Amino acid sequence: MLTLQLLINGILLGGLYGIMALGMSLIWGVMNIVNIAHGALIMLGAYLTFWTFTLWGWDPFAALPLTILILFVYGYLLQRLVLNLVVRAQLFLTLLITFGVEVVMVNLARMFWSADLRQVTPAYAGANFSVGGLTIPYVRLWVFVTTVILSVSFLLLLERTRLGRAIRATSEELRAARLTGIPVTHIYAVTFGLGAALAGAAGGLWGMLFPITPIMGGALTLKSFVVAVLGGLGTMMGAIVGGLVLGLAESFSATYLGPTYPNAISFGLVVLILILRPAGILGRRS
Amino acid sequence: MRRRAFVTGSLAGLAVGSLPVGRAAQAADQIVLGSAISQTGKYAREGKFYVDAYALTVEAINKAGGVKVGGRPYQLALKLYDDQSDPNLSVRLFTRLVTSDRVNFLLGPYSSGITIPASAVSEKYEIPMIQGGGASGKIFDRGYKYIFGTLPKAEFYFQSAIEAAVKLTPPVRTAALLYSNEAFDRSVADGARQWLKEWKVDKVYDEEYQPATQDFTSILAVIKSKGPDLVLVAGHVENALNFIRQSQAADVNPKMVVFTVGPPTADFRKTLGKAAELAYGITPWLPDMEVGGEVFASASQFAKQFQERFGYEADYHVAAGAACVLALKVAVEHASSLEPKKVRDALAALDVETLYGRVKFEPTGQIAMGQVLIQIQDGKVVPVYVSGKMLRKPVYPTPKWAERK
Numbered sequence: 131m132l133t134l135q136l137l138i139n140g141i142l143l144g145g146l147y148g149i150m151a152l153g154m155s156l157i158w159g160v161m162n163i164v165n166i167a168h169g170a171l172i173m174l175g176a177y178l179t180f181w182t183f184t185l186w187g188w189d190p191f192a193a194l195p196l197t198i199l200i201l202f203v204y205g206y207l208l209q210r211l212v213l214n215l216v217v218r219a220q221l222f223l224t225l226l227i228t229f230g231v232e233v234v235m236v237n238l239a240r241m242f243w244s245a246d247l248r249q250v251t252p253a254y255a256g257a258n259f260s261v262g263g264l265t266i267p268y269v270r271l272w273v274f275v276t277t278v279i280l281s282v283s284f285l286l287l288l289e290r291t292r293l294g295r296a297i298r299a300t301s302e303e304l305r306a307a308r309l310t311g312i313p314v315t316h317i318y319a320v321t322f323g324l325g326a327a328l329a330g331a332a333g334g335l336w337g338m339l340f341p342i343t344p345i346m347g348g349a350l351t352l353k354s355f356v357v358a359v360l361g362g363l364g365t366m367m368g369a370i371v372g373g374l375v376l377g378l379a380e381s382f383s384a385t386y387l388g389p390t391y392p393n394a395i396s397f398g399l400v401v402l403i404l405i406l407r408p409a410g411i412l413g414r415r416s
Numbered sequence: 417m418r419r420r421a422f423v424t425g426s427l428a429g430l431a432v433g434s435l436p437v438g439r440a441a442q443a444a445d446q447i448v449l450g451s452a453i454s455q456t457g458k459y460a461r462e463g464k465f466y467v468d469a470y471a472l473t474v475e476a477i478n479k480a481g482g483v484k485v486g487g488r489p490y491q492l493a494l495k496l497y498d499d500q501s502d503p504n505l506s507v508r509l510f511t512r513l514v515t516s517d518r519v520n521f522l523l524g525p526y527s528s529g530i531t532i533p534a535s536a537v538s539e540k541y542e543i544p545m546i547q548g549g550g551a552s553g554k555i556f557d558r559g560y561k562y563i564f565g566t567l568p569k570a571e572f573y574f575q576s577a578i579e580a581a582v583k584l585t586p587p588v589r590t591a592a593l594l595y596s597n598e599a600f601d602r603s604v605a606d607g608a609r610q611w612l613k614e615w616k617v618d619k620v621y622d623e624e625y626q627p628a629t630q631d632f633t634s635i636l637a638v639i640k641s642k643g644p645d646l647v648l649v650a651g652h653v654e655n656a657l658n659f660i661r662q663s664q665a666a667d668v669n670p671k672m673v674v675f676t677v678g679p680p681t682a683d684f685r686k687t688l689g690k691a692a693e694l695a696y697g698i699t700p701w702l703p704d705m706e707v708g709g710e711v712f713a714s715a716s717q718f719a720k721q722f723q724e725r726f727g728y729e730a731d732y733h734v735a736a737g738a739a740c741v742l743a744l745k746v747a748v749e750h751a752s753s754l755e756p757k758k759v760r761d762a763l764a765a766l767d768v769e770t771l772y773g774r775v776k777f778e779p780t781g782q783i784a785m786g787q788v789l790i791q792i793q794d795g796k797v798v799p800v801y802v803s804g805k806m807l808r809k810p811v812y813p814t815p816k817w818a819e820r821k
Contacts, residue, residue: 256664267665389625
């Protein structure tokens with residue numbers, strides 16, 4: 131029974147890890163930018179949910195579309211005005227600039243919103259139901275369902291639309307994409323906007339489960355990185371699979387090895403995957 | 417004894433030649449208290465409590481006539497740096513405070529992890545440091561002579577809670593112990609194991625976790641499967657928040673859950689809302705405790721002034737920080753000198769009533785003081801048990817989540 135409960139816990143949280151990593155994997159795959167500011171974008175999404183809930187009494191789930199929209203615009207502008215300066219530059223430069231963006235965002239958040247812990251507490255925050263001795267919290271279930279809906283729509287967007295094809299083309303063969311008339315600068319900005327929007331959505335969902343602080347993002351950047359590498363860079367399904375793997379690994383290692391182990395296990399997994407399948411679980415060899 | 421002699425002997429050796437001269441030659445009639453404290457990074461929240469506590473107490477002392485040394489009034493001044501929650505940076509900043517800023521005395525940082533290395537600086541340069549942010553025994557068991565602390569011993573944190581738990585009806589028989597793998601919480605857990613053994617409570621779960629842990633659902637699933645009467649959680653405020661929120665969602669219902677931090681803090685109760693109800697906590701200080709002394713006549717008067725000045729409620733961190741400044745003031749007056757060595761001896765001999773209660777240090781430098789077990793009832797902190805006395809009947813056993821209003 132405990133094993134089954136752990137399985138459910140792992141899957142429910144894994145979905146959230148997946149959507150967190152999806153945005154990072156997209157930006158990394160298309161632009162070759164390891165976005166250190168990813169966690170800061172998640173933080174921003176979480177605060178948007180918190181403020182719409184606290185100031186206007188919006189349901190945190192209802193606030194998601196607005197969060198996604200705002201983060202998309204923010205990400206688009208960030209890419210167009212800042213990151214575009216170093217696009218396709220050495221990895222080190224892009225690391226530095228996204229790190230800079232992260233520092234600025236975190237410190238602005240601390241200035242404006244203080245270092246206080248915040249929590250989104252809708253009336254149903256602690257509600258749960260039991261099936262055959264298993265306890266399933268409603269919020270976690272809905273968060274999981276939302277991540278599934280978001281992931282599926284995002285995959286459809288990439289696979290089925292003209293925009294998605296343009297993004298994939300840019301990612302696979304930059305020069306050919308340019309030759310066929312794809313406005314690459316615009317596509318890059320849209321891609322970054324989409325990545326930011328996904329991060330924002332992940333933040334909104336994360337904020338329903340965990341406390342919100344200006345510095346929450348650092349650990350989440352690291353988690354997204356782990357998941358993205360686990361699943362395979364640039365493959366969107368990979369991020370989802372990686373998320374589930376990480377969720378399950380954390381859930382079981384915390385129980386059977388001890389609660390100090392989850393980080394060691396998740397990074398150990400990354401090392402293992404890099405040795406056995408350097409391109410990630412679902413990655414293609416390039 | 418031998419160890420202490422060795423440590424201080426060798427440290428004194430180190431300090432020769434590096435001891436700054438002319439320390440007292442500050443701006444005329446000013447005593448400068450220096451500290452590096454976390455204003456950014458993971459301890460920014462708690463760090464702010466001390467920054468504000470130091471500021472208010474220094475202001476209040478100056479307004480009340482300052483510190484009288486040999487009949488001459490001195491004004492207190494603060495020199496603060498931000499250690500960014502980084503122990504390495506903390507050591508560098510305290511060294512700078514002593515060697516280049518030449519402050520007279522040191523106030524402590526926040527957290528045991530930072531206080532342990534920082535106190536080595538005060539010991540090396542033989543400048544007294546009095547701190548209210550670190551309670552781990554590891555700060556005080558090295559035979560240092562220049563470190564003083566106003567937080568009670570970590571090993572005693574759960575003493576009153578466990579004592580109370582076995583005296584309630586029905587008494588607690590089994591317990592789960594969960595603690596973060598930081599110096600302070602490990603000391604808390606060491607103590608808890610002893611108290612559990614002494615009161616013959618069966619320990620069914622005993623695990624440490626990383627302080628950065630957000631998701632406690634797996635830990636909770638295991639605890640739930642073991643079904644302990646009492647759950648003891650030693651960690652940071654964020655851990656306590658997550659633990660409570662997730663126990664509600666996972667429907668975990670022990671008879672009593674006690675946290676080392678969180679429940680006494682107003683912010684914590686506000687953030688959690690109703691879910692914080694009936695949680696137990698411990699605190700060395702409450703604003704409505706009947707204590708008081710010079711500068712602040714009572715705990716409640718201090719709490720009121722603090723609230724007016726900073727717009728949030730003072731908790732025990734704040735009071736412990738204020739007590740540091742006050743203890744230093746009284747010690748300097750008793751020593752009637754700004755000589756670090758003399759003030760150190762005056763601190764060691766100190767026995768004074770303050771807004772924080774009686775400040776008297778054990779030979780190790782740590783305050784001799786117990787903890788009050790508290791429970792949150794109707795959003796308010798209610799004292800339950802202290803040193804053998806049941807103060808108020810708690811709501812016990814804690815009703816199941818589903819049966820709560």
